[in-house]
Amino acid sequence: MIQLSRNYTLPEREDEIIPIRVIGVGGAGANALDRMVLDGLDKADLVVANTDVQSLASSVAAAKVQLGRTVTRGLGTGGDPELGYDAANESADEIRQALADARLIFICAGLGGGTGSGAAPVIAELARESGALVISFATMPFGFEGKRRMAQANEALVRLQESSSAVICFDNDKMGDIVAPKAGIHQAFAAADVTVSQSVRSIVNLIQRPGLIRIGFDDLLSALRSPNARCLFGFGESDSDNRAYDALTQALKNPLMDRGRLLADAANVLVQVAGGPGMTLSEVESLMQELNRHVGDETQILFGTAVDGRMGNRMAVTLISSLAADGAVVERPVFTAPAAAPKPTYIPPVEPKAVPPAPVPAVSLDEDIGEMMFTPEPPAQPERPLKTIEAKMSAPEPELEIAEPEEFEPEFVEPSPAPVLQAAPPPALIEPEPEQPRVILPAKKKALPAVVEAKPAVEKIVQAKQEVLQFESVTRGRFEKSEPTIVEGQDLDVPTFLRKNVRVK
Amino acid sequence: MASSDLMVGLEIGTSKICVVVGEGRPDGTIKILGVGQAPSRGVRKGEIVDFETAMKCVHEAVVDAETKSDVMIRSVYVAISGSHIQSFNNRGAVTLPEDRDEIDEQDIEDVKINAREVSIPAQNAFLHSIIQHYHVDGQDGVLNPVGMLAEKLEADFHIIHGVRTRIQNTIRCVKELPLEVEDVVFSALASAQVVLTPNQKGLGALVIDIGGGTTDYILYVDGAVKQSGCLGVGGDHITNDISMGLRIPMTRAEKLKIDEGSAVLGNCLPGETVQLRDDSGFAGKEIERETLNTIINLRLRETFELLKKKLEEEPFINYVGEGIFITGGCSHLKGIAHLAEEVFELPARVAHAQTMSGLTSAFENPQFSAAIGLIKYAQAVQTDRPRPRRFGRIFGKLFNGMRLS
Structure with a gap:
């Protein structure tokens, strides 16, 4: 057994500290950020961005950006992503300033509401323009918050995926798994914050911590490479006697890991094992052996290890991976697919813009950055057909749009029409689509028709519900006073022939 | 008559309540001694909605069974149903300590506890953890790992849980009669015991x-x-x-x-x-x-x-x-x-129930599958439980006997 001791650690090189910015968007983002501050995150700068001044004021983050001074006048967005979008565009300069010089930007947002869903994709966009690697942490709303909110969240998620290098998505519903059944509701809500905070901290540590076997940007990227994919993320820490095993088990217990079952299909798995000076080789070995059982034979393991005096007796395992878009993603894209149509608005800006800033940051790690800038694109290739179709669909509406969005930042608009027009020739698919993208169009003038359009849908839903309610109260017969048996939205106590509209007699 | 092997199954159904009194034979077969039943009121969809009325009906059924089988009923196995019952499969794992590599009974218990370490809704309680298969150091499909050498024992369990208060309501309804409740069993699980052969x-x-009120499946x-x-x-x-x-x-x-x-x-x-x-x-x-x-x-x-x-x-x-x-x-x-x-x-x-003897009209009626199944379940549990310790078994028998007779 080889005892690793402090003497073996490489001298820390302070100059290698990478500027990292963590930006929390919206109420949920701010909460996650506060949690990070409480947990202690000293190697990154925290920025909170929100439309709600009150929430901004109560945040403990050092830097604050108020979104949409004129759009929302310091109030929240009231769950309207359009407003969030407008607000973020209005404050684009401030956001840019806040994100300047960062090499790695984390965006934390709770999707489903107004600010998180509307502003986070814009901020991701701006972050990427600044030439940084952008990793977004998104929390999806609880199922009980309603389908509308879930739809907004899914739409925002798709857009976030467009503009971020990687999106790590937490399902609030799954957070239930990590909260003890008897825990209070505040704990359940805090669970998402804690998980996000833990994830950010562990990635920051992973990159900042001087390692025996170092993990860099490139490793991180290749682990997260599959675009629009489902990120697997796990973090575990333990100081028990069996700490290697416990830490790994804990990491695999993370709701995003599905107990390690999903690892089997992953192409790359990034593993970082960090521990105090007392960490032994055999511990690391047994941990990796255990992990190997969860990982397929084809999987490439990107292994890193670090010894950190401050870890004391603890041992921490960080697992990061992503699943290719085909298999496991089925879950999400199926939902997001209908929402896919609107996202084209963002595609044109993404690509032309991602390229120009690339040469700018030419510092010591520029190889990494090079990869960081370009790797997101090759992986996008398999997805290309989809994108081009979308680009085609989007083609018409930039044309419509060009005339109107005067209030736009010039850089934001200029590049987008040009490439789009070139890519636009086949306008065959235009007709059915134009209204849909309009819903999320940023321009104020468009917002009005969008509202008009969104409303009928809402009304429809309400109407349908009313009908069902009426139905129920009349026809449940014997089960009138008992608790209804509702499966898939149908009240089974109502006679089947009535629900299926079969005429009897 | 070896009263120790007397077992009573009680099913509080939506349309009727039935009580089956059975006797376990040493050869593993079961003889049905009597069946009591009463129309059920105060029960909707397998759950009690009117406590007092339901209790009266249970009492009626129990008295009916006592007269028919000529046995004093003291304790019963109760079938539980209702749409609140849910299930899932989960794997538990334990690593054996370094100084020991033989799996013993305690490890089996530990792995069972480990498998239960998942969050179920806070108001729910576990009804059953049914072993599916063991995995010993990655070797699949092990049926009985006790005594095998291994570093790690894993086990797949099927876990059935339901809303605690609703289960407790059923138990309370029986306890107020007063009868002892030996165990509560998910009714489909009970039915399967007698409907299916191994x-x-x-x-x-x-x-x-x-x-009447629910459709249970397994x-x-x-x-x-x-x-x-x-x-x-x-x-x-x-x-x-x-x-x-x-x-x-x-x-x-x-x-x-x-x-x-x-x-x-x-x-x-x-x-x-x-x-x-x-x-x-x-x-x-x-x-x-x-x-x-x-x-x-x-x-x-x-x-x-x-x-x-x-x-x-x-x-x-x-x-x-x-x-x-x-x-x-x-x-x-x-x-x-x-x-x-x-x-x-x-x-x-x-x-309907198979492999029984006694009142044929009782077990040939699919209405009684769950209640008869309870007896089979009880028999399986009773022979299973005290197996490893001989003294325990004898004491257990004595104890059971005292309670039942």
Whole structure:
């Protein structure tokens, strides 16, 4: 057994500290950020961005950006992503300033509401323009918050995926798994914050911590490479006697890991094992052996290890991976697919813009950055057909749009029409689509028709519900006073022939 | 009579309450000594909604069983049903300490506890953790790992849980009589004990227990429980549908369903009618047979389709080799097996308790499957429990004897 001791650690090189910015968007983002501050995150700068001044004021983050001074006048967005979008565009300069010089930007947002869903994709966009690697942490709303909110969240998620290098998505519903059944509701809500905070901290540590076997940007990227994919993320820490095993088990217990079952299909798995000076080789070995059982034979393991005096007796395992878009993603894209149509608005800006800033940051790690800038694109290739179709669909509406969005930042608009027009020739698919993208169009003038359009849908839903309610109260017969048996939205106590509209007699 | 082996199963159903008194024979068979039953009131969809009334009905049924079997009933096994019951599969794992590499009983307990370390809704309580298979150091399909050498023991469990207060309500209803509650058992699990033979469990079978208020199901593949659950729809719903569709009272509808109803369509002449007679025998309303059957068919078909959908969430239904076994009061309905075959595309039959002796009329009625199953379950548990410690077994027997006689 080889005892690793402090003497073996490489001298820390302070100059290698990478500027990292963590930006929390919206109420949920701010909460996650506060949690990070409480947990202690000293190697990154925290920025909170929100439309709600009150929430901004109560945040403990050092830097604050108020979104949409004129759009929302310091109030929240009231769950309207359009407003969030407008607000973020209005404050684009401030956001840019806040994100300047960062090499790695984390965006934390709770999707489903107004600010998180509307502003986070814009901020991701701006972050990427600044030439940084952008990793977004998104929390999806609880199922009980309603389908509308879930739809907004899914739409925002798709857009976030467009503009971020990687999106790590937490399902609030799954957070239930990590909260003890008897825990209070505040704990359940805090669970998402804690998980996000833990994830950010562990990635920051992973990159900042001087390692025996170092993990860099490139490793991180290749682990997260599959675009629009489902990120697997796990973090575990333990100081028990069996700490290697416990830490790994804990990491695999993370709701995003599905107990390690999903690892089997992953192409790359990034593993970082960090521990105090007392960490032994055999511990690391047994941990990796255990992990190997969860990982397929084809999987490439990107292994890193670090010894950190401050870890004391603890041992921490960080697992990061992503699943290719085909298999496991089925879950999400199926939902997001209908929402896919609107996202084209963002595609044109993404690509032309991602390229120009690339040469700018030419510092010591520029190889990494090079990869960081370009790797997101090759992986996008398999997805290309989809994108081009979308680009085609989007083609018409930039044309419509060009005339109107005067209030736009010039850089934001200029590049987008040009490439789009070139890519636009086949306008065959235009007709059915134009209204849909309009819903999320940023321009104020468009917002009005969008509202008009969104409303009928809402009304429809309400109407349908009313009908069902009426139905129920009349026809449940014997089960009138008992608790209804509702499966898939149908009240089974109502006679089947009535629900299926079969005429009897 | 070896009173120690007396076992009583109590099922508080939506339409009736039945109490089965059975005696376990040393050779493992069961003799039914008596069956008591009483119509149930105060129960809806398998759950008690009127405590006082339900308690009276249980009391009636117990007294009936005591008279018929000539046995004083002190403690019972109670079947639990209701749509709050849910299940899932989970794997537990334990690593053996470094100084020991032989798996012992304690490890089996530990792995069971470990498998339960998942969050179920806070108001829920575990009903059963049923072992499926053990994995010893990655070796799959181990049936009994005690004594094997290993570093790591894993086990797949099927875990059934339900809302604690609702389970407690049922228990309280029995305890206030007062009777001891030995154990509560999910009713489909109980039914499967007597409806299926071990061989059928091994080949893969689905048991659907359609009672008055609930439809309980349990799926066996490779001898292990893979899926189970409960749908809050049963025979009462059919009656309700008929009553509402034909605008006749519930009691008539019930009678009509039992006497004339069929789950399959197209078996009657066009325009064929049924005379609805009132109690005095006067001819009343005429009802078209096809209409009646359509109502029944739609409801049952929907119920089966919902079950199928639930079962298809996991792949196990594809490995059912033996087919579907329909039991419970509602399985008396004509054509029900045929309809199940049509929906599930698997062979289906109506089944009742097997391998019993005693009152044949009792166990040949699918209505009593769950209650008789409780006895079989009790027998399995009682012989299982104290096996490792001989003294414990003797004491256990004495103790049981004192309680029962």
